[in-house]
Amino acid sequence: MDLEDALAQLPDGARQIFVLHDVEGYRHEEIADLLGLATGTSKSQLHRARMALRAYLA
Amino acid sequence: MTRHWTDRLSDYLDGHLPDGDRALLEAHLRVCDECQETLDDLRRLVARAHAAAERPIPADLWPGIAALIGSGGSTSPVIDLGPERVRRRWSFTLPQLAAAAVLLVALSAGGAWLAIHGGVTNATSPVAVAPSMPGIRPASASLPVGAEMSYDTAIQELQRALDAGDNHLAPRTVQVLRNNLARIDTAIVEARRALEADPGNAYLNAHLARTMRQKIDLMRQAATLANAES
Numbered sequence: 001m002d003l004e005d006a007l008a009q010l011p012d013g014a015r016q017i018f019v020l021h022d023v024e025g026y027r028h029e030e031i032a033d034l035l036g037l038a039t040g041t042s043k044s045q046l047h048r049a050r051m052a053l054r055a056y057l058a
Numbered sequence: 059m060t061r062h063w064t065d066r067l068s069d070y071l072d073g074h075l076p077d078g079d080r081a082l083l084e085a086h087l088r089v090c091d092e093c094q095e096t097l098d099d100l101r102r103l104v105a106r107a108h109a110a111a112e113r114p115i116p117a118d119l120w121p122g123i124a125a126l127i128g129s130g131g132s133t134s135p136v137i138d139l140g141p142e143r144v145r146r147r148w149s150f151t152l153p154q155l156a157a158a159a160v161l162l163v164a165l166s167a168g169g170a171w172l173a174i175h176g177g178v179t180n181a182t183s184p185v186a187v188a189p190s191m192p193g194i195r196p197a198s199a200s201l202p203v204g205a206e207m208s209y210d211t212a213i214q215e216l217q218r219a220l221d222a223g224d225n226h227l228a229p230r231t232v233q234v235l236r237n238n239l240a241r242i243d244t245a246i247v248e249a250r251r252a253l254e255a256d257p258g259n260a261y262l263n264a265h266l267a268r269t270m271r272q273k274i275d276l277m278r279q280a281a282t283l284a285n286a287e288s
Contacts, residue, residue: 003106022107028074047068054099 006056014049021046063090067097071104159238159276163245163269216274219281227284235280242273 007015020026021042028042037045063086069075070083087094227235249266256262 018107022104043069043074044065047065050068050100050103051064053103054096057103058099 001056003053003057006053009056010049010052014045014052017042017045018049018053022050063093064096067093067100071097071100159242159272163242163272213274213277216277216281220277220284222284227280235276239273239276242269242276245269246273 007018010018017031020031021028028039028046031037031042032039063083066075066079066083070080075083087097246266246269249262249269253262253266
């Protein structure tokens with residue numbers, strides 16, 4: 001499975017945060033502001049997204 | 059491997075762990091192969107995501123963009139983007155900002171190309187959120203497609219503001235700005251044309267909204283800077 005296919009399997013929120021942080025290079029503070037989240041939520045969602053992608057790509 | 063440590067691997071990878079926690083995690087990594095393997099996988103995943111951001115964009119756009127981003131533009135206003143941004147550590151001058159706007163439009167256009175040629179379905183988009191310009195507070199939502207009257211009004215107002223402040227910007231800055239706005243206009247025309255052929259395509263709709271938003275953001279920033287100089 002390639003990265004785009006794996007991304008498509010993520011829930012919308014987790015995908016948005018992964019793309020903004022790891023692809024686009026936005027900081028958690030900016031993502032939190034953009035999506036109306038707490039910074040901690042952005043961090044925890046990013047980790048969940050990464051772990052899920054790791055499993056999809058294994 | 060414990061959940062406690064696994065949950066902290068991303069913070070560690072991103073350099074967000076306090077010193078004490080980082081030392082404890084590193085001690086754990088030395089004795090836990092499973093956590094170390096997970097960390098290695100996450101590191102590879104992040105590298106892959108970074109590489110995805112550097113996918114080829116339409117060849118006719120890239121040389122100009124690269125040249126502009128690399129140019130000094132020392133006479134232009136500078137926007138501080140903060141020291142921590144991963145791949146945008148530098149400060150942008152207005153010409154660089156204009157070039158970056160075109161780059162983002164081009165990246166979005168790459169996705170639109172995939173959408174047209176079957177790489178992306180109507181149901182999903184490879185880029186879920188339209189990031190706004192670096193250094194510009196991102197909008198909370200994309201410009202609604204179809205809200206073209208308010209878009210045109212916004213553009214007219216910004217154009218007037220920009221015209222009023224034009225003579226306070228360096229001539230080269232004005233030239234770069236106008237060239238890049240023209241490129242964005244071309245992208246808007248192309249997106250509208252593609253949508254005529256496939257009006258229900260979710261990615262194309264989002265791409266058009268993103269492109270229009272980029273133009274508004276760039277013009278707003280330029281007008282603000284131009285008038286601040288006056």
